[in-house]
Each structure stands twice: as structure tokens, then as C-alpha cells.
Amino acid sequence: MAANSSTVWQRGRVVELRDVARDIRRVVIEPESPVRAAPGTHVDIAVVVNGEQDVRSYSVVESDDDGTRLALSVFRTPTSRGGSVFMHGLGEGAEVELTQPLQNFPLRVGAARYIILAGGIGVTAVLGMARVLARLGADYRFVYAGRSREAMAYLDELIDEHGDRIEVHVDAEGTPLDVPSLVGGLGRDTELYMCGPIRLMDAVRRAWQDFGLDLPNLRYETFGNSGWFDPEEFVVRIPRLGLETVVPKDRSMLEALEAAGADPMFDCRKGECGLCEVEVLELTGDIDHRDVFYSQRQQEASAKMCCCVSRVVTPAATGSRERKPVISIELS
Amino acid sequence: MSHPTSTTNKTLAHPLNAWYVAGWDYELTRKPLARTIANRPLALFRTEDGRPVALADACWHRLAPLSMGKTLGRDEIQCPYHGITYNSAGRCTSMPAQETINPSATVPSFPIVDRYRFAWVWLGDPEKADPALIPDMHQMSSPEWAGDGETIYAPCNYQLVLDNLMDLTHEEFVHASSIGQEELSASDFKVTHDDRTVTVARWMFDIEAPPFWLKNMRDKFPGFEGRVDRWQIIHFEAPSTIRIDVGVAKAGTGAADGDRSQGVNGYVMNTISPETDKTCHYFWAFMRNYCLDSQLITTQLRNGVHGVFGEDEAMLKAQQEAIDANPDYEFYSLNIDAGGMWVRRLIERMLEAEGRLAATQEPQPARVGA
Numbered sequence A: 001m002a003a004n005s006s007t008v009w010q011r012g013r014v015v016e017l018r019d020v021a022r023d024i025r026r027v028v029i030e031p032e033s034p035v036r037a038a039p040g041t042h043v044d045i046a047v048v049v050n051g052e053q054d055v056r057s058y059s060v061v062e063s064d065d066d067g068t069r070l071a072l073s074v075f076r077t078p079t080s081r082g083g084s085v086f087m088h089g090l091g092e093g094a095e096v097e098l099t100q101p102l103q104n105f106p107l108r109v110g111a112a113r114y115i116i117l118a119g120g121i122g123v124t125a126v127l128g129m130a131r132v133l134a135r136l137g138a139d140y141r142f143v144y145a146g147r148s149r150e151a152m153a154y155l156d157e158l159i160d161e162h163g164d165r166i167e168v169h170v171d172a173e174g175t176p177l178d179v180p181s182l183v184g185g186l187g188r189d190t191e192l193y194m195c196g197p198i199r200l201m202d203a204v205r206r207a208w209q210d211f212g213l214d215l216p217n218l219r220y221e222t223f224g225n226s227g228w229f230d231p232e233e234f235v236v237r238i239p240r241l242g243l244e245t246v247v248p249k250d251r252s253m254l255e256a257l258e259a260a261g262a263d264p265m266f267d268c269r270k271g272e273c274g275l276c277e278v279e280v281l282e283l284t285g286d287i288d289h290r291d292v293f294y295s296q297r298q299q300e301a302s303a304k305m306c307c308c309v310s311r312v313v314t315p316a317a318t319g320s321r322e323r324k325p326v327i328s329i330e331l332s
Numbered sequence B: 001m002s003h004p005t006s007t008t009n010k011t012l013a014h015p016l017n018a019w020y021v022a023g024w025d026y027e028l029t030r031k032p033l034a035r036t037i038a039n040r041p042l043a044l045f046r047t048e049d050g051r052p053v054a055l056a057d058a059c060w061h062r063l064a065p066l067s068m069g070k071t072l073g074r075d076e077i078q079c080p081y082h083g084i085t086y087n088s089a090g091r092c093t094s095m096p097a098q099e100t101i102n103p104s105a106t107v108p109s110f111p112i113v114d115r116y117r118f119a120w121v122w123l124g125d126p127e128k129a130d131p132a133l134i135p136d137m138h139q140m141s142s143p144e145w146a147g148d149g150e151t152i153y154a155p156c157n158y159q160l161v162l163d164n165l166m167d168l169t170h171e172e173f174v175h176a177s178s179i180g181q182e183e184l185s186a187s188d189f190k191v192t193h194d195d196r197t198v199t200v201a202r203w204m205f206d207i208e209a210p211p212f213w214l215k216n217m218r219d220k221f222p223g224f225e226g227r228v229d230r231w232q233i234i235h236f237e238a239p240s241t242i243r244i245d246v247g248v249a250k251a252g253t254g255a256a257d258g259d260r261s262q263g264v265n266g267y268v269m270n271t272i273s274p275e276t277d278k279t280c281h282y283f284w285a286f287m288r289n290y291c292l293d294s295q296l297i298t299t300q301l302r303n304g305v306h307g308v309f310g311e312d313e314a315m316l317k318a319q320q321e322a323i324d325a326n327p328d329y330e331f332y333s334l335n336i337d338a339g340g341m342w343v344r345r346l347i348e349r350m351l352e353a354e355g356r357l358a359a360t361q362e363p364q365p366a367r368v369g370a
């Protein structure tokens, strides 16, 4: 948001580490110049991936009132782009470079009703909101969905804290979340805040539209790193420039194009603004659209893609992985 | 931390976790109004059903002022530059030339509430914006009181206005022709406080009624002659609202013991909203509890106070200019500043609670002669 989106880098020290679920580690950092972290904020952290400096965003799960201790929780993904490996490798006392809290996902105080929806590790972005709503005595429901209890961070604490306002859905127990019935029961004055895997968020977005609810009341945070398919290596070509390069699993197409000397335009690098749009000339494979810039119609047409987050994958039907998928594009 | 030493700062910061008047209720309309409160430029308007809205006056896209745009539909405002629309919560509702809405596109929307004929805005932590904390100004909208007021744009730090109102000794000098009289500075006063309020009470017994009060007495008691008991009870409520209970009654009729029936009573309602560190919006009204249906008296009183406050305004402007022109000189205090000093201390404590006191402390040069 316009008022507090400027980035201030600082140093911080890791002061506490604890595993809070399978593959999820809580990392508490004491920043050098603390400022209060409102719910919905995240910090960017300088990480080293394959020997190179990079930046990853992590939601602030908890913070004390003056922001002297920031708790993050990092999921070590099997298909990690490398940031989570770095974060899981930190020891107590380690120094990191991080930003002051950045706000892209503010909670609005004063709505008539709220749904807080968390899928898996997405709980990190919304847990603080639920806590504020509880403290304010707001009318809210906290819906938390995951694959199995062992994989759901902070589950027991949250059940204690939110009592009968929390609703837990566990795939492994045969109680998955039914999105249409969740969204179908909401009134126009309900605001829904969510963070989770793209399938969940997309299902909610569709249901939201189907039920004719106001789009501005659907709030979500996307760091653009979750897709419909696991990332694969693929080839990108720009015929006009005679350029061809391979996009590795753990890099974005935008990064690969930059490394290859193309000069793509970009801004947000998380699939929101549409500035990194490329035109698709030829394609052997499918596009895994991970942006929120295109409408469903535009994504299905696949004439364009946001190269900062979206990828090319082998069509599920062919199943053959012998040849890498290939895309030819023109930069816009 | 040690005892704060910033109480006599020439420029006092303003707490953010507080309700400030953004405007008179009638100033907020379907046509957006640009006004800066507490260093935050705001676009102020009303929705179709009359709810007040305060958005940051800078579009998410390229920061064009939304106040130059127009309101649309039920509760929307459109940026005048490239046409992004926002609802009253500050959420983007449409973007030019694309089929979707960027989920990050919001402008801050600040809590704002209509009460006592004013629209009150909260610019601090929204989680703490409890309307129960709006300062008491109930005389503004009570059927037992009548009156009206105006806004002064005062080119000085808001605290200078509070200082002015907390010590009415200045009346003898600044307002010699209307309400000033010698007994003011000669009479004793009593200061009490708790953690949100400060009260300064002053009674003057068996005195000549000054011209302003003689006229008011004659409005209620036609042909009144004689001496009066006069009171001034200043009620401050943090951070910047001051109501002054003022009046006179026929001398010796027991006003000080609670029987004001033989007198006239007014409330000077003042609430100050910092604009910048060196300017403020000063909203005032004069309310009375007699001759309630006389619009003539309402207008006369408003015009009369307008004249009196014009004298304060000139003094405050000159004082701020002298402060700015003499950066190496400090404030000293008199005994008459007790009320104002308590106000300053309560404000310091609010700033301290917000973690903002240190940042506002000026370096403390050694005082000349101290």
C-alpha cells in the first residue's frame, strides 16, 4: 500500500529456531532497527541460492508490540527454489540481511464479518490477522486446511486460541475443504483473507465470482511461487534475437532471460502487475499460469504469459519427459 | 527512561493514536475535499448513503491526489489521472485496460466517525480506533445547548493553541476590549488532572461584568444592572480538545455552589487538529444554554467570538514567527502555565506510549543564565 511500502534493509540475528510441523521451521529474528509488524506484513530476506545472492519473502507470523522479535516460519519444499534450503540451514546466532516489515496484505478493521482462510504453509500470512480479530472481538471464522495434521504448523495452538471459531480440514482424514459450500454461505458484507496453494486460491476466486460477491472483499497474498504443476526445466527462445536458453527448475523464466542477456521489462516479479508479459509464438508443452494478472479467459487462451512466475510444463497427457518443453516468445 | 525533559519543547509532536477532527460534518460531501491532518494528506468525502470516508490522498498507481477525482456509485472514488477506482475501504474496484484487479492495489482508508457535528478521523493504529475515545463535546449536538462556530487556520504548532486556551490570563492583555479584565490575572485558580484530562478552574466574585458578559446577561435578564460572580472552568481532554465552561451570575446568588439559575452559561468548544508541525486546524464553537431558539443571538455570539479569536490568531502567528526567528532561545515557564504544562505532560506520555517521544525531543541546549 502506498503509505508504507518503502523498503528499508537492515541486519538481524537469528535468536530462536524450532520445528513447528513436518518440514516447517520457525525462525525468530531480532532486527537491528525494529518497527512494529502489523498483521499481513512480510519481510524480504537476502538468501544465497546456488552460491548467488537472491531475495525471498516470508510472512511475519508473530511479532511483539515494538517489533523487536519477528517470528517467521519456513516450509522446506521438495521443489524449493533454494530459499527455504538456505533458511533451514541457519543456526542460532546467524546474521541475516532483512527488510523492515513490508505491507501488501493489510487487514481492514471494521468489516462486519471475516473469514480467515489458510491452506498449508499459507497459515503464516493470516495467523496474525486472526489473532487481531479475536482481540478486537470481531465476528470471524478461521478456516485452516492442510494435507495432514503433522504438516499443519501451529495447529494445536490455533485450536486453543480460536476455540469454536476455528474450522480444521484435513485431507488425510477425509475432511477436505469444500470451497463452494464455504463461499456459497457468505454474505456480501464478509471479507475473506486467504493464503494458500494456487489450487485453493483459484477455487475460492472462481467460487467468489460464481456467487456474485464483490471482488474487493476477497483479499489474498501471493508470493507467486506456487503453481499448478511441479516446476520443470524448459527451453525458451526469442527468434527475433536468435536467443535460446534453458530455464532451470529453480529459476524463473524472467531470471533466465535476464541471465541470457535479453532485456525484459518487469516490476512486481510476483505475477500481479503484468509488466513482464511476453507473447507466445510457439509452444510444445502447456503453460502453468501462476499469475493473478490475467483473467481465466486470457490464461486459457495462452497467447501471453507473465514470465516472472509462470512456467512451461510437459502436458500431463503425454507423460513423456524425454524432451524438454519449448516455448518461443516475443518480448513486449 | 529518565524523566522527560521535553515538556517545554517549542514544537511538540502530536500523538497518532487519537481522534482528530477532520472537518465539520457539513464539509464532507460527495465532492472530495483535500485536507491534511497530522501530516497525512487525506481525501475526504461521503458515500451515497452519507457515511464519511477518509482515504490517503495519493493514488496507489502514481500517487495522483484522489481528492481531485470524483465519487462514483455507492461508495467509490475515481483517480483523476488514469481512472483507477477505489471503494470506501480503499480497495481498488477497477483498473484501466485489464480484465483483473491487482490484489495489492489499495490506498489506506482511515477510520472516520461523525459525532458532535464533526467528522473525527484516526490516523494511528487502526486496531486501537475505539469511538469511545472521541473527546466529549456533547454540547455541540445536545438539545439543551445552541450555538455555532468556525474554523481558524492557525499558522503555529498545535500546542501553542492549547497553551493559549489553558491559561486565560492572557485575556486581560490580548482581549482587553471584550472579555478581559484585571481580576482575571489577580484571581486564584486551581488545577486538577487525571491521565486523560486537565481542569483549570477560576472564580471571580462580586466583580463588574465585562461588556461581552453584560450583553449576555441582558439577553437573558433584560435591563440587568449590577455586579456578578464570574467563572472560567477549562476542561482539557487529550490530546487536543478544550471545552471552557464560562459564565457569570448575579453576584452572591450561589453560582459557585451549583445554582447557576441567576446567570448565563456558555461553553467555548475548541478542538485542534495538527496539520503539519507548524500549522493546525482550529475548530471552535460557542454554545449557550439560554435563549435557545434565537438565531440572532447565535449569530451575534459567533461573530463576537470570531472577533476575540482573531486577536488570539494574530498573537499565535506572531509567536510562531518569533519562535522560528529565534531558534537558539528556549521557553521558560510561569506559575500561570500550570494547566498548559499538565497538558504537555499528558501529551508527552501519549507520545512515549507510542514510542515516539525520543524522536521528538529537541536537543536541550543549556539555558542562558540557568
Ligand code: FES
Binding pocket: A265, A266, A267, A268, A269, A270, A271, A272, A273, A274, A275, A276, A277, A291, A293, A306, A307, A308, A309
Ligand atoms: S513482473 Fe509483475 S507480473 Fe511479472
Ligand code: FES
Binding pocket: B059, B060, B061, B062, B063, B064, B079, B080, B081, B082, B083, B084
Ligand atoms: S495515478 Fe491514479 S490511476 Fe494512475
Ligand SMILES: [Fe+2]
Binding pocket: B164, B170, B171, B174, B175, B308, B309, B312
Ligand atoms: Fe484568547
